[in-house]
Amino acid sequence: MVTRRITYRLYPNRQQETQLHWARRMHCCLYNVAIANRKTQYQRFNHSVDYFEQQNSLPEFKQVWTEYKKLGSQTLQATLKRVDFAFKRFFKGLGKYPKFKASRHYSGWDYPNKQSWKVNTNNGINGYLNLRDLDITVQMRGKARTWGVPKTCTVFWRNGKWYASITVECCPGRLTGLGAIGLDFGSKVAIATSDGELIESPKFLKRAMENIAQLSKGLRRKRKPEKRKVKASRRWKKCQAQINKVKRKVANQRQDWTHKVAAQIVSGNSLVATEKLNLKGMTRKAKKGSKRKCQKAGLNRNLLDVAIGMLRESIKYKVVEAGGVFLEAPTKQLKPTQRCNECWELTPKTLSDRLHICSNKSCGHTADRDINSAQVCLTWARGLERASLDAESRISTDCGSMKQMWAKKRY
Ligand SMILES: [Zn+2]
Numbered sequence: 001m002v003t004r005r006i007t008y009r010l011y012p013n014r015q016q017e018t019q020l021h022w023a024r025r026m027h028c029c030l031y032n033v034a035i036a037n038r039k040t041q042y043q044r045f046n047h048s049v050d051y052f053e054q055q056n057s058l059p060e061f062k063q064v065w066t067e068y069k070k071l072g073s074q075t076l077q078a079t080l081k082r083v084d085f086a087f088k089r090f091f092k093g094l095g096k097y098p099k100f101k102a103s104r105h106y107s108g109w110d111y112p113n114k115q116s117w118k119v120n121t122n123n124g125i126n127g128y129l130n131l132r133d134l135d136i137t138v139q140m141r142g143k144a145r146t147w148g149v150p151k152t153c154t155v156f157w158r159n160g161k162w163y164a165s166i167t168v169e170c171c172p173g174r175l176t177g178l179g180a181i182g183l184d185f186g187s188k189v190a191i192a193t194s195d196g197e198l199i200e201s202p203k204f205l206k207r208a209m210e211n212i213a214q215l216s217k218g219l220r221r222k223r224k225p226e227k228r229k230v231k232a233s234r235r236w237k238k239c240q241a242q243i244n245k246v247k248r249k250v251a252n253q254r255q256d257w258t259h260k261v262a263a264q265i266v267s268g269n270s271l272v273a274t275e276k277l278n279l280k281g282m283t284r285k286a287k288k289g290s291k292r293k294c295q296k297a298g299l300n301r302n303l304l305d306v307a308i309g310m311l312r313e314s315i316k317y318k319v320v321e322a323g324g325v326f327l328e329a330p331t332k333q334l335k336p337t338q339r340c341n342e343c344w345e346l347t348p349k350t351l352s353d354r355l356h357i358c359s360n361k362s363c364g365h366t367a368d369r370d371i372n373s374a375q376v377c378l379t380w381a382r383g384l385e386r387a388s389l390d391a392e393s394r395i396s397t398d399c400g401s402m403k404q405m406w407a408k409k410r411y
Pocket of ligand 1: 340341344358359360363364
């Protein structure tokens with residue numbers, strides 16, 4: 001049993017939409033109140049408030065702010081949990097001090113248990129979502145690959161549309177082949193496979209950049225909001241919404257492409273080998289005062305446009321779902337970009353060397369840099385496989401009889 005998340009688009013009518021927005025604002029207020037509570041308690045009384053104290057004070061809070069009685073107590077607890085999560089991140093040094101949020105930037109709320117909501121759907125294809133606390137039944141559209149037992153639900157609002165993200169416990173399956181493949185991820189070509197195939201990166205962002213730049217130019221000419229002084233003009237808001245729409249489309253296209261490519265790779269191969277990547281290091285900003293600042297920014301944009309991390313993760317979980325193996329080679333020990341697949345020698349390269357020419361004179365193997373790297377990963381994975389098979393055969397009782405010899409010959 002694994003947990004999968006499925007996101008459905010919601011289609012509330014006008015009345016339902018006002019209710020959803022009302023609930024969203026209420027949760028936003030609670031979020032801000034919880035932050036303010038922690039802040040003042042610490043600053044004035046030197047008392048640090050934890051999650052349970054806030055949770056236990058919820059019933060009293062509802063006595064004063066009676067409008068919260070309508071909302072389910074578990075959803076309110078989930079919002080307090082969000083605050084707790086934000087503070088925990090801050091204490092670990094992962095994030096900044098939690099901020100107060102404007103309701104227009106507050107996305108939604110959670111239903112952590114299955115009692116307070118219900119989904120009525122035919123095997124995860126379209127249906128209706130019933131929210132008990134708001135007492136509404138909203139139409140929803142979407143399709144689950146594998147449906148199971150629904151567990152939690154998150155309702156959120158993004159770019160003027162409503163969505164419900166439902167987690168289900170299910171047993172997904174997937175068909176796969178017997179092939180083995182090595183992959184190398186890059187920015188010039190998105191993926192190079194060990195079969196010699198180069199999958200071009202689709203460059204969705206690059207294609208949309210012109211449009212975004214033009215719209216942003218329009219945005220700069222309109223009255224933007226300033227802190228507590230000036231409200232944004234209606235034209236500014238309209239323009240911002242257009243930009244958001246284009247950006248959202250790019251993100252959707254990228255996600256769609258990623259899943260299609262991953263599914264295609266996994267459909268034929270049950271063993272996938274790649275190298276470990278340090279994505280944070282790869283997409284880090286250029287150092288201060290560096291002359292190649294713009295180049296680095298462009299490279300980062302290209303790398304992020306392919307969404308290597310998302311691609312890898314989706315290949316990984318799809319392989320595991322199909323019952324295959326996903327292997328990651330240790331990059332620093334193996335050095336797949338420098339190593340020759342034929343003779344296993346190292347040839348140092350710079351980023352601009354696109355061709356692998358082996359420095360070992362007796363070998364002289366020449367291949368595309370990325371394909372060679374993918375092949376090295378695959379050879380490494382095969383070696384691992386063989387090593388594990390050898391270990392198995394060493395344990396097995398091999399006495400060298402004719403029968404065993406014939407059995408081996410068949411390999
Ligand atoms: Zn070589």
